[in-house]
Amino acid sequence: MAYSDKVVDHYNNPRNVGSFTKDTPGVGTGLVGAPECGDVMKLQIRVNLETGVIEDAKFKTFGCGSAIASSSLATEWLKGKTIDEAAKIKNTDIVNELKLPPVKIHCSVLAEDAIKAALADYKDKQASVTTGAASK
Amino acid sequence: MGLKFPIFMDAQSTTPSDPRVVEAMLPYFTEKFGHPASRNHPFGWEAEGAVDAARAKLAALIGARDPKELVFTSGGTEAINLALKGVAEMYREKGTHIVSTVIEQRASLDSFKRLERQGFSVTYVPVQPDGLVDVEEIRKAITDKTILISVMFANNEIGTIQDIPAIGRLAKEKGIIFHTDATQAVGKIPVDVEAMGIDLLSCTAHLMYGPKGVGALYVRRKGPRVRIAPMIDGGGHERGMRSGTLPVPLIVGFGRAAEIAKAEMAAEGERLGKLRDRLQDMILSSVEEAFLNGRPDRRLPHNLNISFAYVEGESVLMGLNKETALSSGSACTSSTLEPSYVIAALGASAELAHSSIRFSLHRFTTAEEVEYVGQRTIEVIKRLREMSPLYELAKEGVDLKTIKWKAE
Numbered sequence: 369m370a371y372s373d374k375v376v377d378h379y380n381n382p383r384n385v386g387s388f389t390k391d392t393p394g395v396g397t398g399l400v401g402a403p404e405c406g407d408v409m410k411l412q413i414r415v416n417l418e419t420g421v422i423e424d425a426k427f428k429t430f431g432c433g434s435a436i437a438s439s440s441l442a443t444e445w446l447k448g449k450t451i452d453e454a455a456k457i458k459n460t461d462i463v464n465e466l467k468l469p470p471v472k473i474h475c476s477v478l479a480e481d482a483i484k485a486a487l488a489d490y491k492d493k494q495a496s497v498t499t500g501a502a503s504k
Numbered sequence: 505m506g507l508k509f510p511i512f513m514d515a516q517s518t519t520p521s522d523p524r525v526v527e528a529m530l531p532y533f534t535e536k537f538g539h540p541a542s543r544n545h546p547f548g549w550e551a552e553g554a555v556d557a558a559r560a561k562l563a564a565l566i567g568a569r570d571p572k573e574l575v576f577t578s579g580g581t582e583a584i585n586l587a588l589k590g591v592a593e594m595y596r597e598k599g600t601h602i603v604s605t606v607i608e609q610r611a612s613l614d615s616f617k618r619l620e621r622q623g624f625s626v627t628y629v630p631v632q633p634d635g636l637v638d639v640e641e642i643r644k645a646i647t648d649k650t651i652l653i654s655v656m657f658a659n660n661e662i663g664t665i666q667d668i669p670a671i672g673r674l675a676k677e678k679g680i681i682f683h684t685d686a687t688q689a690v691g692k693i694p695v696d697v698e699a700m701g702i703d704l705l706s707c708t709a710h711l712m713y714g715p716k717g718v719g720a721l722y723v724r725r726k727g728p729r730v731r732i733a734p735m736i737d738g739g740g741h742e743r744g745m746r747s748g749t750l751p752v753p754l755i756v757g758f759g760r761a762a763e764i765a766k767a768e769m770a771a772e773g774e775r776l777g778k779l780r781d782r783l784q785d786m787i788l789s790s791v792e793e794a795f796l797n798g799r800p801d802r803r804l805p806h807n808l809n810i811s812f813a814y815v816e817g818e819s820v821l822m823g824l825n826k827e828t829a830l831s832s833g834s835a836c837t838s839s840t841l842e843p844s845y846v847i848a849a850l851g852a853s854a855e856l857a858h859s860s861i862r863f864s865l866h867r868f869t870t871a872e873e874v875e876y877v878g879q880r881t882i883e884v885i886k887r888l889r890e891m892s893p894l895y896e897l898a899k900e901g902v903d904l905k906t907i908k909w910k911a912e
């Protein structure tokens with residue numbers, strides 16, 4: 369299978385590889401996939417608590433080149449978006465940008481799942497902070 | 505000597521033809537183009553003579569008593585299909601049960617699937633964690649309906665060499681026909697159908713420095729005389745077992761490849777074994793949690809298969825594929841999108857099946873290539889682990905088995 373130039377570029381020069389400390393305020397973490405399926409993505413966002421804008425994003429991926437590229441691209445796109453804008457990123461956008469063949473569409477689906485999981489985790493944490501503050 | 509890229513280390517998928525093989529073939533495309541079944545003119549006699557000579561060379565390589573016991577086919581897949589389906593059809597009245605193993609190649613497994621749809625039953629004997637089949641398990645699987653035992657000689661992924669003589673003895677004791685898929689073994693390690701009690705043997709030219717498009721099935725003629733129903737009907741070539749005009753140039757190449765293999769196998773095996781061991785030592789000594797697949801002391805000398813925890817196989821190949829050709833048991837590199845059933849059959853976790861990399865060396869592999877591929881592999885694994893969430897979790901002391909994974 370030949371890879372698209374963009375997949376090769378993200379694989380060779382992945383953007384935003386790394387991790388934030390999970391319990392840092394404003395950090396949301398998504399961990400999706402399963403080792404036995406051959407794909408696991410960890411995607412993290414760091415949101416500015418005042419503006420609601422994603423200031424930074426990081427990923428680590430166990431998976432094929434297309435999975436690495438999908439998550440790398442996702443972190444690139446997340447930066448600078450509000451959490452509402454981020455929720456609108458679709459796997460098909462990733463497929464189109466990276467020109468993924470049909471057998472690799474699941475990589476883009478996993479990346480979308482990772483974004484959603486990270487956003488959900490961020491929102492959960494915010495909710496518990498707010499309720500925690502209210503009960504004081 | 506400078507390195508030439510890309511480096512080919514995927515010789516269990518195919519091998520380059522030896523230049524001596526190509527040289528032997530060339531006249532048979534042009535001036536010696538006769539049809540070996542043309543019995544009435546010199547063109548035919550010349551072609552028939554060339555085919556007979558090639559058949560004799562292949563017979564000598566596998567220890568067949570009579571060159572007539574070899575039937576040329578289009579390759580290993582056809583030889584295996586012919587053996588399994590040919591025996592099933594011919595001996596159906598006698599019984600409908602076959603004993604095989606879980607690590608056979610697809611040509612065998614898919615033939616069995618078809619036979620199962622036609623009313624045959626197949627027992628797939630498991631392998632031990634080292635990839636070896638316990639011959640006693642085969643004995644236990646045999647019933648009074650068993651007509652065929654089929655066990656591969658050496659595995660295409662992990663290189664494990666089965667105890668073929670013991671299985672041959674068992675088959676003889678029980679009066680059951682024994683087929684071995686020896687596509688990975690013939691020309692690489694000693695194979696002797698007489699000494700090993702083999703009744704049917706499949707092999708192919710392109711894995712032993714011969715051309716693609718030709719293989720052979722050995723069919724024993726004496727003690728017992730094995731009969732098979734043909735799969736292809738036509739002019740009754742190959743003693744009625746495989747009709748179709750013989751591809752004379754390919755057969756001549758196959759014969760020359762067999763001749764070279766017989767003469768050079770011992771020295772070549774020793775050389776490749778040393779290079780393979782060097783590659784193995786290099787990688788295993790610098791990469792933690794890298795697991796050797798297959799029993800080390802019963803392996804093809806040119807095979808090395810390692811699972812690298814926390815990284816996925818295709819991503820490893822992608823890191824190397826500009827300069828090095830390897831193969832992986834990862835689902836992403838297979839047409840079925842399933843990870844390697846061979847590695848999985850060893851009892852390894854599915855994750856490790858996704859993480860297996862096969863290095864297979866060949867006649868033209870150099871020590872410099874081994875050093876280069878070893879170093880590059882180590883670098884790529886380290887880079888991918890830095891990117892792996894599984895590696896990070898494991899480093900934090902998290903047991904990956906305790907995580908509830910959200911699979912798609």
